Amino acid sequence: MKLLLIGSGGREHALAWKIAQSPLLEEFYAAPGNPGIGEHAVLVALNIDDHDAVLAFCREKGITFVVVGPEAPLVAGLADSLRAAGLAVFGPSAAAAQLEGSKGFTKDICARFGIPTGAYQRFNNAPKAKAYVREQGAPIVIKADGLAAGKGVTVAMTVEEALAAIDDCFEGAFGAAGAEVVVEAFLDGEEASFFCLCDGKTLLPLATAQDHKRVGDGDTGPNTGGMGAYSPAPVMTPDLVERTLKEIIEPTMRGMAELGMPFSGVFFAGLMITAKGPELIEYNVRFGDPECQVLMTRLKSDILPILYATATGTLDQVTAQWHDDPALTVVLASKGYPGSYEKNTPIRHIPAESADAKVFHAGTAMKDGQLVATGGRVLNVTARGKTVSAAQARAYALLDTVEWENGFCRRDIGWRAIERE
Numbered sequence: 001m002k003l004l005l006i007g008s009g010g011r012e013h014a015l016a017w018k019i020a021q022s023p024l025l026e027e028f029y030a031a032p033g034n035p036g037i038g039e040h041a042v043l044v045a046l047n048i049d050d051h052d053a054v055l056a057f058c059r060e061k062g063i064t065f066v067v068v069g070p071e072a073p074l075v076a077g078l079a080d081s082l083r084a085a086g087l088a089v090f091g092p093s094a095a096a097a098q099l100e101g102s103k104g105f106t107k108d109i110c111a112r113f114g115i116p117t118g119a120y121q122r123f124n125n126a127p128k129a130k131a132y133v134r135e136q137g138a139p140i141v142i143k144a145d146g147l148a149a150g151k152g153v154t155v156a157m158t159v160e161e162a163l164a165a166i167d168d169c170f171e172g173a174f175g176a177a178g179a180e181v182v183v184e185a186f187l188d189g190e191e192a193s194f195f196c197l198c199d200g201k202t203l204l205p206l207a208t209a210q211d212h213k214r215v216g217d218g219d220t221g222p223n224t225g226g227m228g229a230y231s232p233a234p235v236m237t238p239d240l241v242e243r244t245l246k247e248i249i250e251p252t253m254r255g256m257a258e259l260g261m262p263f264s265g266v267f268f269a270g271l272m273i274t275a276k277g278p279e280l281i282e283y284n285v286r287f288g289d290p291e292c293q294v295l296m297t298r299l300k301s302d303i304l305p306i307l308y309a310t311a312t313g314t315l316d317q318v319t320a321q322w323h324d325d326p327a328l329t330v331v332l333a334s335k336g337y338p339g340s341y342e343k344n345t346p347i348r349h350i351p352a353e354s355a356d357a358k359v360f361h362a363g364t365a366m367k368d369g370q371l372v373a374t375g376g377r378v379l380n381v382t383a384r385g386k387t388v389s390a391a392q393a394r395a396y397a398l399l400d401t402v403e404w405e406n407g408f409c410r411r412d413i414g415w416r417a418i419e420r421e
Contacts, residue, residue, distance in 0.1 A: 001304065002027040002062050005041060006048050006078065007069025008034050010331075010362030010380040011289035014296040015069060015303075016040040017358070022304035029061065035371060036361025048073050051081035058087060066090070067307055071147060071286050074265075075101035088311045092285050095261035099252075099283040103143045103182045106283050113255040115248050117280040118272075120184035126170045129181050133162045139186035143282075144169045146177030149225060151338060155186065187281065189274040190416070192233040193291055194244050196269070197306065198253055199315040200262035204306070205245060206320060207298060208236035209291040210416065215338060217412045224338045225377055228413030230328040230388055231294040234420050235273050244271060244278045252283070264310060290329045293360050293380045297327040328391040328414050329382040330399055331362070332407040337376035342406060344372045349403035350379070357383040357398050373406060381409075388417040 001024050005016055013036040020028060020040035030037045031046035031054070047053055058066065066082050068074055068091035077094035091097075098105040110117040118141070123129035133140055133156075142165035144152030152174045156162035162183075169178030191213075195206040209231040215221040236244075249267055256263045268284035268291075287295065296303070300321040309318045334341035344367055350359050360382060363375015381399040385391030392414045399409065 001025055001308070002064050003029070004058060004061075004063045004066045005030040005033075005037070005069060006054075006066065006073055008032050008037070009070065009289055010360045010377065011287050011292040012069040013037050013360040013362070014293040014380075015067065015287070017360070018296040018299065018303045019067070022302045024302070024304045027061065029063070031057070034361045035364050035366050048078065049076065051078055054078065055082060055085050058082065058085075064088060065308060065311065069286060071097070071100050071284065074285055075147060088308065090265060090307045090311045092263055092265040093261060096256055096263040096265075097285045099256075099263070100285040101147060102145050103282060104145050104180060107182060107184070109252065109255055110280060113251045115251050115280055116276070116278070118185035118187050120182055123181050123183065124179070126166050129166045129183055130163050132183055133159060133166065136183070136185075138162055141184045141186055142166055142169070143182040143184065144174040144178040145180035145182055146174070148174040148177040151223060151225070152177055153223060187272040187274055187279055189272045190235045191281070192236050192271050192273055193288055194236065194241065194249075194269045194271060195287070195291070195295060196245070196249050196267045197310045197315060198263050198265065198267055199310050199313045200253075200257060200264050201313070202315040203245065203249060203253060204310075204315050204318065204320060205241065207231050207295055207322060208233040208241065209288065209294055210235070211288065211291060212410060212413055215410075217410050222338055224333075226288070226290050226331065227333070227410045228328070228330045229288070229291045229294050230326055230391065230414045230417060231291065231298055232326060234417050240273060240278055244269065248278060248280050264313075289362070290331055290380050293329040293382045294327040297358070297382050297384055298323045298325070323384060325384045325386055326388045326391050326417070327382060327384045328388060328395050329360075329380045330395050330409050330413050331377050332379040332381060332399065332402060332404065332409050333377050334363075334373055334375070335406050335408050341376060343374055345404070345406035347371045347373055347378070347402070347404040349401070351398055351401045356385070357394055359398065359402065373404065378404070378407060387421055388414045389421055392418065
C-alpha cells in the first residue's frame with residue numbers, strides 16, 4: 001500500500017510510528033510532517049490547504065490511501081476532494097466533520113437524537129449571550145463555536161468570568177471560531193475520553209483515555225491543547241463504556257446517516273461521568289493529541305488494516321487487540337505556553353526509544369542541522385507499565401534525560417488513576 005499521512009504533530013508522529021510497523025506498507029509519505037515523522041516516512045513540503053496540490057501529489061506517486069491526522073483539513077473538506085478522485089481516505093467528510101467544526105451543530109444533533117449532554121443555547125451576539133448567563137448564573141461553560149485548537153472553552157466559576165469569556169469570543173480572541181458562542185450548563189463529574197472507529201454503519205470501539213487540559217499541577221491554570229494523558233481511564237468501567245456506546249455513539253452514527261452525512265473516521269467523545277452516567281461534552285472527529293500517543297503505544301494489532309477498513313466500509317471484518325498494560329504520556333511544552341513563547345530554541349538530546357518507552361515529536365523542526373522547538377507543545381514522552389504509577393515513573397525518568405532548556409511539564413500526569421491504585 002502506498003500511503004500519505006497528513007499532519008505534523010505528536011498525534012501524527014504516533015500514527016506514523018505505528019503505521020510504519022505494518023507489513024502491508026510499500027511506500028510512506030507525510031505532509032508536512034516533522035523530524036520525528038521523518039524517521040518513518042518521506043517528508044513532503046505540500047500545502048495541505050491546497051487540495052489540488054495534494055491530489056496531484058497522490059496521482060504522481062500512485063498513492064492509494066490517505067490518512068488525515070488533524071481536524072482543520074477535515075473541516076475544510078480535504079477528505080471529500082480526495083474521495084471524489086477515487087482515493088481511499090481515513091477521515092470524515094466536511095459535512096460529518098461539523099461534529100467538531102461547530103459545537104452548536106453537535107448540540108443540535110444531541111437535542112434531535114436524545115443524546116445526553118448539558119442544556120445549552122447558541123448566540124451570535126454578546127448582549128443576548130450575557131443576558132442568558134446572568135439569568136442562569138455560574139458555574140457555566142462558554143464555548144467558541146468553531147475550531148480553536150482546544151483553547152476556545154471557558155469553564156466559568158463566576159458570572160464575571162463568563163461575561164469576560166463572551167467578550168473574548170466576540171472580540172476576536174479565537175478569530176472566526178468565536179463568531180458564534182455556545183453557552184451550556186456546567187456538568188459536575190470526572191472527564192474521560194472514549195475513542196471509537198466508524199465506517200458509517202459499523203462501530204469498532206477502541207479504548208478510553210484521560211487527558212490533562214490545564215497547564216499546571218493539580219489541574220490549575222488555563223486550558224491547553226493537553227499536557228498529558230493515560231489509557232485506559234479507570235473511571236470508564238465496562239458498564240460505562242457500554243452505556244456510552246448505546247446512549248451516545250450509536251445514536252450519533254444513526255443520526256448522521258439519517259441526515260445524509262454518514263460518519264467515517266474516529267468518534268472521539270469527550271465525556272463527563274456525572275451522577276446520571278456518561279454525558280457528552282463534545283465530539284472531535286480525529287484522534288486526540290496527546291491521547292493518540294497512548295493509544296498507539298497500547299495497540300497490539302497492525303493499525304493499517306483497521307484504518308483502511310474504516311475508510312472502505314469494511315470495519316465489520318477487522319478487530320483490535322490491546323496490551324493490558326496502561327500507557328502514559330507527558331507533554332514537554334515551551335516555557336510560556338499556552339501564552340506566548342520563544343521559538344527555535346535548541347533541543348540538544350532526545351533519548352532513544354526502548355521496547356516500552358518512546359519520545360514523540362510534536363512541535364519540532366530542523367534548522368541549520370540542529371533540532372529546534374517550534375511549537376507550544378513540543379515533545380510527548382510516552383511509556384507503558386504494569387500500572388499507571390509504573391508507566392508514570394518510566395515516562396518521567398525518560399523525560400529527565402531530554403536536554404532542552406526551554407521546556408517545562410506537569411509533574412502529576414495520571415494522578416487520578418494513581419489515587420485509585
